[in-house]
Amino acid sequence: MPRRSFYSAVIVGLNAIMGAALALPTLAYLLIPTRSRKKSDFVDAGDISQLTIGTPVEMSFQQSRIDGWRAVTEKRTAWVVKTAENKVVAYGPQCTHLGCAYHWEDASKQFVCPCHNSFFSIQGAVLTGPAPRPLDRYVTKIENNRLQVGALKPSDEAKG
Ligand code: FES
Numbered sequence: 001m002p003r004r005s006f007y008s009a010v011i012v013g014l015n016a017i018m019g020a021a022l023a024l025p026t027l028a029y030l031l032i033p034t035r036s037r038k039k040s041d042f043v044d045a046g047d048i049s050q051l052t053i054g055t056p057v058e059m060s061f062q063q064s065r066i067d068g069w070r071a072v073t074e075k076r077t078a079w080v081v082k083t084a085e086n087k088v089v090a091y092g093p094q095c096t097h098l099g100c101a102y103h104w105e106d107a108s109k110q111f112v113c114p115c116h117n118s119f120f121s122i123q124g125a126v127l128t129g130p131a132p133r134p135l136d137r138y139v140t141k142i143e144n145n146r147l148q149v150g151a152l153k154p155s156d157e158a159k160g
Contacts, residue, residue, distance in 0.1 A: 041150050041151060042139075042141060042148035042149060042150045043061055043062065043063050043064070043148065043149055044061065044146055044147070044148060044149075045059050045060075045061035045078060045080070045090070045146075045147040045148070045149045046059050046061065046146065046147055047145055047146055047147075048080070048082060048088055048142065048145055048146065048147045049145040051080065051082040051088070052082065053082045053083065053084065053085075054081070054082070054083075054122065055081075055082070055106075056079050056080065056081045056104040056111070056122065057079070057080050057081075058077055058078070058079055058080075058093070058103075058104075059077065059078055059080050059090075059147070060075055060076065060077045060078075061075075061076055061077075061078070061149060062074070062075060062076070063076045063149070076093075076149075077093045078090040078091060078092065078093060078138055078149060079091040079093065079102075079104065079111065079135075080147065081122055086142055086145075087142075088140060088142065088147060089123075089124070089137060089140070090137060090138040090140050090147065090149055091111075091124055091135040091136065091137055091138070092135065092136035092137065092138065092152045094136070095113035095115065095118055095131055095135075096118075096126075096131045096132060096133045096134070096135060096136060097113065097115070097116055097118050097129070097130050097131040097132065098115065098116070100113050100114070100115035100116075101113075102114075102118070102120070102135075109122060110122075110127060111124075111135065113129065113131065116129060116130050117129050118130060118131035120134070120135050124137065124155055133154060133155065134154075134155035134156075135155060136152050136153060136154055136155060137152070137153060137154075137155050138150060138151070138152050138153075139151050139152075139153060
């Protein structure tokens, strides 16, 4: 092979390698879908066997969500009320007025939001205050005495 042809072949080969090095990541970005969603939207929030019926407990758990192509894991909390053996209700941690954190007051047996004095019953219903709707609820299921928490929904949607 003449020297000129050899150099031409080398240059063409190097161009092809550089082109592939630039094109492959772009093609992968365009053609491969973002991280596939987890099979289950439920996350484990903990053991409920030790909860007392009728006494709300704040439980925390880690929940992941997809933000573009990044998976973001955040700490979440829920106020969990055991209503019967193997039956719980998990409320979102924010007041339905303007989103303040509320808490359970054992003395009055109510959820209290101190920001603008909204009060909620143990069933999540608004008793008094400016809160426009009952506490939001997580979709839940129980597996082997462990609470599995799903999406947070307005109370009427989560029930049905
Ligand atoms: S945010 Fe709770 S009463 Fe306003």
